Amino acid sequence: MLSNSSKYALKAVIYLALHTDVNNKMLAKDISERINVPKAYMAKLLQGLAKRKIISSAKGPKGGFYSNPSNKNVTLLEVVEVIDGEKKLESCFLGLDDCNEHKPCPIHSLISPSRSKMIALLESTTIYDLSKDLELNKVFLPV
Amino acid sequence: MLSNSSKYALKAVIYLALHTDVNNKMLAKDISERINVPKAYMAKLLQGLAKRKIISSAKGPKGGFYSNPSNKNVTLLEVVEVIDGEKKLESCFLGLDDCNEHKPCPIHSLISPSRSKMIALLESTTIYDLSKDLELNKVFLPV
């Protein structure tokens, strides 16, 4: 449903929210090992996420990647859209450009309600929300 | 959300259900033009769909592709799974192998209900159901 890149990005962003802050940064290499993602690819993804302010970074000794309070307010949908683009989840199931609510394709009208619900949840849930669930052991993160 | 191949396949299968039967077959070339899909690629996809009994075909003069009654009972999910594989829509949002209902990742528990609903609809809707909606003008197919 998502690209590998988006999956990796989500894992990394969640991991950083749980385990880092401005005083506890983490190297790309270490992040990649912890969440089981190829090292060089992880580094490239992290750089892109930092450039778009999804996470934070600092160069040099004592540098690394980390999550600050404003990063934690990013929504899950924003992370996916930064990587996979705006329309990855919302585009017409048949790939029709002129399919919409007023002129729906047969599959659109079928699945639109449940898909919209799913996207709305991704849009209304922040990294902070997720990390709180994790801290309360309501869910697991077997990265 | 789906691959191009799956989108093309769905369009073709729906189109055939609406416009063909054993006495009115259609050439790969003509199908590709009607639903706006590259000719050679469409031909290859149609051959794969015919081999897996999603549609029907006949060689030689007066031959072509068509939809018979049993083809119309195929579900939308079956079409997608034949092309994109079983797990395209159902796999964990974070790509975790050991994420499941009992040990859910934080995103799984968030979106699982709405996503399952969507998949259940695709699984319970047949090509025949869709073509009836189209004939009743409940929906459109602006291929």
Place this chain on the structure above:
DNA sequence: TCTTTTATATGATTAATATCATGTTTTTTC
């Protein structure tokens, strides 16, 4: 200021999708 450590920028390679092309087989019709 120099060295070390880190992210950054950029590009190269590999793998997977998507697309194109063509010879082979089957079936119809004459």
Place this chain on the structure above:
DNA sequence: GAAAAAACATGATATTAATCATATAAAAGA
């Protein structure tokens, strides 16, 4: 039967996504 019309099978090419590699720039600490 022979010729033509179609799908079928197979492989080639192109494009995109995933992965790897490395030189550059910035920051810290000695």
